[in-house]
Amino acid sequence: MIKEIAQTIVDLIFDWGYLGIFLLMAIESSFIPFPSEIVLIPAGYLASKGDMSISMIMASALGGSLVGAFINYYLALTLGRKILKRYGRYFFIKESALDKMDGFFAKHGHISTFIGRLIPGIRQLISIPAGLARMNLIVFSTYTALGAGIWALILTMLGYFIGENQELIDTYLKQITISVVVVLLLLGSWYAYYQKQKAK
Template sequence: MSDWIHDILDQFGVVGVGMMMLIENIFPPIPSEVVMPWAGYAVSQGDLSFFGAVAAGSVGSFLGALAWYLFARWFGRDRLTNWVRRHGWWLTISTSDIEQMEAWFARWGHWAVLLCRMIPGLRTLISVPAGFANMAIGKFCVYTAVGTVLWTALLAALGWWLADSYEQLVTPLSWVSTAVIAGMFAWWLFRFVKAGVIRNAAKS
C-alpha cells in the first residue's frame, strides 16, 4: 500500500498530503503513519515546507472527521436505535450499547474527541459517537482541530527529523495502526459468533 501512496504524494505534493489524509479519515486502513512521515521526509529534502505539509494534512484530516460527525448527527439517535433493533445483531450492537455509549460520551465527550484523534484506528471512529450524541459542533471542531494538528505535526516532525531513515518510523507505526484495526475486527468477529450462537439457541 505504501508504494502507491508515495507515488501520489510525489506527484501532487501538499495537495496529495491533504487528499490522502482526507481519504485516511473516510477509509481508515489508509494510514496517516505513512502519509505524514513522508511529508516530513519531503520537508527534509526541500520539496515541501513544514507548515504547508502540516496545514494540508490537518485540513484533510479535519474535513474527513467532520464528514463522519455530520453524517452521524444527520442520521440521529432515533434512526440509529430503530436500525439497531432490526439489523444490529450482525454488527453486534444492541440498544443497550447505544445507551452505554451515550453515558460514556456524556462523561468524557470533548476529552475523548481530543485524545482519540491521536490514537491509530480510533481517529475516524470517535467522530461517530460525537455526532450521535449531538456534541456542539463548535466544541467538536475545536477539539478535533487541536488533536488533528498535534498528531499531523508530530508525525511530520518525526519524518523530517529522521530524514533518509524515516522508513524506520513508518513501519512500526503502520503496524500499530494495523494491530488496532485487526484487534477491533477480531473483537467484532468474536461478538458476531457469540450473537449467532445465542440466536440459534433461541430459535431451537
C-alpha cells in the same frame, strides 16, 4: 510490496502536492482505513529537502483530517440512530444505550474525542459515537483538530529528521506510539480522578 506502495504515495504527494496530502488525510480520517504515517512521513522527508513547506503540510493534513472526521460525524448524526433503532437489536444495542452515550458525550465528549484521535485504530472511529451522541460541533471540531494536529506534527517531524532511514522510522514510530498511549492513559486516569473529586 509495502515499499512500492510507499513509493507510490511519495510520488502522488510530489505530483499533487498539498492537495494530495489533503485528500489522503481526508480518506485516512473517514471510514476508509488508511495509515497516516505513509502520507505524512514522506511529506516530512520532502520538506527536509526543501520541496515542501512544513506549515503547508500541517495545514493540508489538518484540513483533510477535519473533512474526514466531519464525514463520519454527519453520517452518524443523520443516519446512525435510524439504523441502530431499526437494526440495533441484532447487535444487542438497545435504545437505552444510546441515551447513556448521549449523557456520556455531553459530559466527557471533549476528552474522549481528543484521546481517541491519538490512539491508532480508534482515531478514524471516534467521530461516529460523537455524531450519534449529537456532540456539540464546535467542541468536536476543536478537540478533533487538537488531537489530529498533534499526531500530524509527530509524523511530519519524524519524516523531516529521519525520513531516509526506514529502520529508524519503524523503531521511533513504535516508541512514540507506545509513549503517546502511556501519556493518554495517565491523562485519562487523572481526568477520571478529577471528575470523582469534582462530584464530591
